[in-house]
Amino acid sequence: xxxxxxxxxxxxxxxxxxxxxxxxxxxxxxxxxxxxxxxxxxxxxxxxxxxxxxxxxxxxxxxxxxxxxxxxxxxxxxxxxxxxxxxxxxxxx
Numbered sequence: 001x002x003x004x005x006x007x008x009x010x011x012x013x014x015x016x017x018x019x020x021x022x023x024x025x026x027x028x029x030x031x032x033x034x035x036x037x038x039x040x041x042x043x044x045x046x047x048x049x050x051x052x053x054x055x056x057x058x059x060x061x062x063x064x065x066x067x068x069x070x071x072x073x074x075x076x077x078x079x080x081x082x083x084x085x086x087x088x089x090x091x092x093x
Contacts, residue, residue, distance in 0.1 A: 030067065034079040037086040042074045046086060049077060 028036070036049040051067045058064065069077070080086035 028077065028079065031079055034081055036069065036077060036079055037083070038069075038072065038075040038077050039086075039090060040072065040075050046083070046090070046092075048083075 030036070036051070037046060038049040039046045049069050051069055054066050054068070056064050056066070071077075078086060078089055080089055
């Protein structure tokens with residue numbers, strides 16, 4: 001479910017990034033029970049982020065699960081219980 005947000009709510013949210021330099025991508029520790037949402041500054045779209053899940057086994061036969069997302073330059077990522085709480089964390093009515 002995607003939500004379009006009125007541009008009036010985004011005043012002062014412009015991000016200036018130097019795209020010529022390589023950027024370090026961070027990591028977020030997943031909190032159990034919460035979903036990861038992405039908010040696009042340019043379009044004002046708030047949606048649930050798509051994850052790629054990979055499973056692997058080590059020499060002790062222990063299962064390891066890694067979750068990765070395709071990061072967009074114009075997006076900010078946050079964890080919330082549902083879409084309503086994600087809007088509240090961004091302080092959008």
